[in-house]
Amino acid sequence: MAQPNVEPEEDYDYESLPPNFSLLQNMTAGAFAGIAEHCAMYPIDAIKTRAQLVGATASPVSGGVIRATYRMASTEGILSLWRGMSSVIVGAGPAHAVYFATYEAVKHVMGGNRAGVHHPLAAATSGACATIASDALMNPFDVIKQRMQIQNSAKMYRSMFDCAKYVYRKEGLSAFYVSYPTTLSMTVPFTALQFLAYESISTHLNPVKQYDPMTHCLAGAVAGGFAAALTTPMDVIKTMLQTRGSAADAELRTVNGFVSGCRLLYQREGARGFFKGVRPRVLTTMPSTAICWSAYEASKAYFIHQNNSSSAG
Known part of the structure; x- marks a missing residue:
């Protein structure tokens, strides 16, 4: 017997925003994805920050990422690998909520949600707009995180709030955004x-x-x-700008932008300096983005399923 034609429950492409998928649900999915992404690989991110510091006598990853992680844990305590993570948790949720909300909104406006068609320009533009919005919110938290990841930071800051107060008192509000243009030069591409x-x-x-x-x-x-891998040079300069206030080097403390940071880095370490920390950066980013997209898509699928069940009921 021929089977009757059954209309699909949804008449939209999964990748699009369905009519019953609210902005709040999309932002919740994004916040969950962001926190999961950053927390999972945080210890390797700490090693990356140490590796990118200018003027270090020896690279923390000279013996490999695993050995560097063990060395940091054994000399400073296991909890040092997660020092500063509270700043990421507080900032990553709202920042990624804005990130994915902006991404979906711009992608929708540019027609990137039409089923059956690949829209590379819409995807790239949506991603760029998303990061401009989210980085404006996340940049101060990232500054605090990197200050707390530096060796011996526990002697200077008891908590993320203590670190924020210290940076504001010593360097002013601009310290939280001095790296923002450089951050965008990295995160937009x-x-x-x-x-x-x-x-x-x-x-x-x-x-x-x-x-x-x-x-x-x-x-x-x-x-x-x-x-x-392709954006590591900008990440090195970003780390320089965000940690300059904790540097003992007087010349490093005067760096005030991307160009001056590039000039000093090239003078001190040559072209190779621009790819410091590339291994831990890639090792951090690959599982982090895998977790981020998996968490986001899983949350998105969950909300769509729940909304369809409610509509059917």
């Missing part, structure tokens, strides 16, 4: 590259655009690692 790669890979692996955890995880990891 990083996010555009990541979103472009993610959308391209996921569309190739999952052309029907249904919820597929394996595809989201793999596409997120490859896209994140690719973008992280």
Whole structure:
């Protein structure tokens, strides 16, 4: 007997924002993804920050990331690997909520949610707009995080609030945003590259655009690692600007922007200095973006399922 034609429950592409998927739900999914992403690989991020500091007598990763992690834990205590993570938790939730809300809104306006068609320009533009909005909120928290990741920071700051007060008192409000233009010079191309790669890979692996955890995880990891490697030079300068107030080097403390940071770094360490910490950066970013996209897509799928169940009831 011929089977009757059954209309699908949804008439929208999974990757689009369905009519019953609210902005609050999208922001909640984004916040969950952001916190999961940053917390999972935080210890390696701490090693990356140490590796990028200018003027260090020896690279913390000279013997490998695993050995550097063990050395930091054994000499400063296991909890030192997570020092400053409270700042990430407080900032990453709201910042990623704004990030994914902006991404979905711009992607929708540019027609990137139409089913059956790949929209690389919409994906890249959406990613760039998303990071401009989220970094404005996250930048101060990132400054606090990196200050607390520096060796012996426990002697200077008892908590993230103590660190924030210290930085504000000694360097003023501008210290929280001196790295913002440099941050954008890194995160805008990083996010555009990541979103472009993610959308391209996921569309190739999952052309029907249904919820597929394996595809989201793999596409997120490859896209994140690719973008992280290419934008490492800007990340090194960002770290320099965000940690300059804790430096003993007088010349380093006077660096006030991307150009002066590049000039000093090249004078001190040559072209190789611009890729300091690239290994831990890629090792951090690949699983982090895999977790981020997996968590976001899982939350998105959960809310869509719940909303459909409520509508059916």
